[in-house]
Amino acid sequence: MSWRRRLSSYSFDTVIGVFLPAGCIGVLAEAYLRTNLRDANTAAHCSFAASNNILTTARVRELETAGIVVIPKVLSGQQLHDARYAVQLLKGQFDTSLNDRDVRQDQIQWVRSTAVGVASEEEEDGLLLPIRLIRGVGDALERASYQGVSALRIPQDCQLAVYAGDGSAGYRRHLDRCTSTIFELGILEYWRLSDVRCRVVTVILYLNAADRPKDAGGSLRCWTNNESEEEHFDIEPVGGTMVVFDASRIRHQVLPSNSERTAITCWIHGNLEQ
Ligand SMILES: O=C(O)CCC(=O)C(=O)O
Numbered sequence: 001m002s003w004r005r006r007l008s009s010y011s012f013d014t015v016i017g018v019f020l021p022a023g024c025i026g027v028l029a030e031a032y033l034r035t036n037l038r039d040a041n042t043a044a045h046c047s048f049a050a051s052n053n054i055l056t057t058a059r060v061r062e063l064e065t066a067g068i069v070v071i072p073k074v075l076s077g078q079q080l081h082d083a084r085y086a087v088q089l090l091k092g093q094f095d096t097s098l099n100d101r102d103v104r105q106d107q108i109q110w111v112r113s114t115a116v117g118v119a120s121e122e123e124e125d126g127l128l129l130p131i132r133l134i135r136g137v138g139d140a141l142e143r144a145s146y147q148g149v150s151a152l153r154i155p156q157d158c159q160l161a162v163y164a165g166d167g168s169a170g171y172r173r174h175l176d177r178c179t180s181t182i183f184e185l186g187i188l189e190y191w192r193l194s195d196v197r198c199r200v201v202t203v204i205l206y207l208n209a210a211d212r213p214k215d216a217g218g219s220l221r222c223w224t225n226n227e228s229e230e231e232h233f234d235i236e237p238v239g240g241t242m243v244v245f246d247a248s249r250i251r252h253q254v255l256p257s258n259s260e261r262t263a264i265t266c267w268i269h270g271n272l273e274q
């Protein structure tokens with residue numbers, strides 16, 4: 001029996017009285033339970049010596065005061081080459097459908113160190129080091145008691161984003177952490193955005209060429225003062241540059257890129273009070 005016939009065999013009262021409330025509860029339950037953090041790891045679990053060497057205690061203190069730190073030359077030319085080769089092999093698996101095209105025009109794919117979404121371990125190799133480096137930042141933050149936070153959670157999934165070099169692909173100004181209240185969002189959206197509400201720190205590692213010219217565009221424009229539109233600075237997405245910033249403080253935008261632009265991002269989560 002088709003679902004239409006089966007449904008028409010129920011009385012109007014049954015549909016209104018049983019199926020409608022059940023459907024509403026289902027939608028609410030899906031929103032409440034939606035999370036990518038179920039298999040997230042502790043910061044200690046993701047500890048990586050190279051990340052601790054990069055994000056020294058001095059840099060963590062700088063992150064606390066300035067809200068952002070930029071660390072160049074985190075990857076060698078060979079490591080960048082390997083990472084970019086791995087990204088090439090993943091082409092065709094990128095997804096634009098999840099993105100609001102008015103807001104951002106990149107293509108993304110979620111990658112994890114346990115070979116989900118990649119065809120073989122060999123193909124994953126080049127991305128393994130970038131993933132470990134960005135996921136290892138959480139441990140460096142905890143060791144240096146960043147803003148007194150503890151119990152950071154590191155998602156398994158990191159975002160791999162490719163912006164086409166068509167001179168138009170970018171990402172409108174935004175904050176990575178959702179700071180809107182339940183009254184502004186409504187309960188459904190509030191629950192759906194539970195992961196984004198827990199983002200504490202953003203870690204980006206650029207996988208472009210180390211000699212990417214300035215006119216290739218795609219700079220990351222950052223605003224450090226929310227009161228002022230004027231106070232901003234640009235970071236060139238040169239391959240091997242790591243950017244770490246406070247996800248609830250630094251508004252940022254990706255300027256249009258004239259050359260293909262690749263970045264891998266990890267959001268470190270925690271339970272900060274809004
Ligand atoms: O790739 C970048 O420089 C930033 C991307 C970004 O803002 C984001 O994915 O939320």
Ligand SMILES: [Fe+2]
Pocket residue numbers: 174175176252
């Ligand atoms: Fe962002």
